[in-house]
Amino acid sequence: MVTLTTLVDNHASANSGLESEHGFSCFVEAGSVRILFDTGKSDAFMRNAQSLGVDLSRINHIVISHGHYDHGGGLLPLLERYSYQSLSLWTGKGFEYPKYADEADGMRFLGTQFNTSNINDHGIMWHTVCGDTVMIHPGIWLIGNFDQIHPIEKPNPRFVLDRGSGKVLDTFADEIALVVDTPKGLLLLVGCSHPGILNIVDSVRSRFSKPIYALLGGIHLYDASRERRDAVVKDLSERSIPRLGVSHCTGDEAEALLAQACPGYFQNMVGTVTTIE
Secondary structure, eight states, X not given: OEEEEEEEOSOBOTTSOOOOOSOOXXXXXXXXXXXXXXXXXXXXXXHHHHHHTOOGGGOSEEEOOSSOXXXXXXXXXXXXXXXXSSOEEXXXXXXXXXXXXXXXXXXXXXXXXOOHHHHHHTTOEEEEEOSSEEEEETTEEEEOSOOOOOTTOOOOTTEEEEOSSSEEEOOOTTOOXXXXXXXXXXXXXXXXXXXXXHHHXXXXXXXXXXXXXXXXXXXXXXXXXXXXXXXXXXXXXXXTOSEEEEEGGGOHHHHHHHHHHOTTBOOOOBTOEEEEO
């Protein structure tokens, strides 16, 4: 059995007592393995975890999907609160390059605050996902270097990074996703899907023999053109993924369209628990 608990997201149900923020964090239990996928932008996910009965002191792996503040901002508060005897941190290749938004009033830093020094101070093993597909536990993989096969999913010129010799377009080569084998098919958990959710889905399709049963996380359509948004919604609806819980940066309009087009769509928000048996 695999259980996912959304610890932070852009939305929380009214009167739940849970905190929402522009960020994403999800706790994954797969047998004896406990994985924290992203940490939101603050320590809100920790307070929500306590309210939801999720024990963050016993995690085995932390995965930060990409180097933006709203996915890795809560990592240092977590490490300052808990001590771990054996914990692995996973990020993608190129994660260390600072990320920015190129806006009308200048460059705005979008990156995270942790680095090799303060991670080492906490005794955490920091691993870089260099291969296309890396198994971190039997039946659990991290994937990156997604095949760029959908021309409509081009990098957003607003996002740039500093490689030391000036700002360049950020293609989000550091972004990684989590794949878990379940009896019903593959679970695909994504952070923001900046390289394009269709590219990510088709990369999974080409690398694994099982179909995708569930897709959760952000697919970054809130600022996409109408043409791209509608094309992605149409494509996902035609794939008939049985469980579709996309949220965070997906955007309200895209979520509404997916709810109409996809019978397997469900509203994923803070406190949502998804179980696959």
